[in-house]
Amino acid sequence: xxxxxxxxxxxxxxxxxxxxxxxxxxxxxxxxxxxxxxxxxxxxxxxxxxxxxxxxxxxxxxxxxxxxxxxxxxxxxxxxxxxxxxxxxxxxxxxxxxxxxxxxxxxxxxxxxxxxxxxxxxxxxxxxxxxxxxxxxxxxxxxxxxxxxxxxxxxxxxxxxxxxxxxxxxxxxxxxxxxxxxxxxxxxxxxxxxxxxxxx
Numbered sequence: 001x002x003x004x005x006x007x008x009x010x011x012x013x014x015x016x017x018x019x020x021x022x023x024x025x026x027x028x029x030x031x032x033x034x035x036x037x038x039x040x041x042x043x044x045x046x047x048x049x050x051x052x053x054x055x056x057x058x059x060x061x062x063x064x065x066x067x068x069x070x071x072x073x074x075x076x077x078x079x080x081x082x083x084x085x086x087x088x089x090x091x092x093x094x095x096x097x098x099x100x101x102x103x104x105x106x107x108x109x110x111x112x113x114x115x116x117x118x119x120x121x122x123x124x125x126x127x128x129x130x131x132x133x134x135x136x137x138x139x140x141x142x143x144x145x146x147x148x149x150x151x152x153x154x155x156x157x158x159x160x161x162x163x164x165x166x167x168x169x170x171x172x173x174x175x176x177x178x179x180x181x182x183x184x185x186x187x188x189x190x191x192x193x194x195x196x197x198x199x200x
Contacts, residue, residue, distance in 0.1 A: 037199050045065050079143065111169065
């Protein structure tokens with residue numbers, strides 16, 4: 001799993017190698033931003049369950065993911081506490097704000113659901129790639145192990161979201177739309193400033 005490749009995640013553009021070097025020098029900022037990413041991931045799954053309670057496969061698959069993401073939030077807080085660091089304020093997530101622009105408006109209820117599922121899959125895939133970079137490159141051995149565990153977890157979540165999308169729309173539709181998401185995400189990443197105080 002340490003050899004997880006970007007092509008397995010579908011990502012079209014690897015993270016700029018400068019990111020992990022800057023991140024290592026700003027580990028408090030990275031941990032704070034990461035904590036909020038986990039909180040938002042849990043909230044996003046709860047929101048999907050609340051919006052689509054009639055979709056039993058979705059409810060069954062995402063309910064344990066909520067618990068897992070919240071556990072990750074707790075574990076990031078634990079890493080902050082161990083280092084005498086405080087959670088601090090949530091910062092604007094320029095990456096996710098830009099991703100929102102990819103979402104298609106209108107269409108059927110199922111099409112709208114697939115849009116949300118694919119956006120979640122994309123965020124999980126990029127998080128997985130960044131956790132891998134942190135696991136492989138930071139000096140802190142405890143955080144190396146921590147980010148390896150989270151890399152494995154996020155890869156599983158990414159697969160869950162793709163699998164769920166295929167439950168509600170034909171596979172050809174889902175994979176065509178997924179490729180469009182990946183192309184647009186690469187453009188977004190290309191135009192974002194490389195910042196080591198953000199997870200994305």
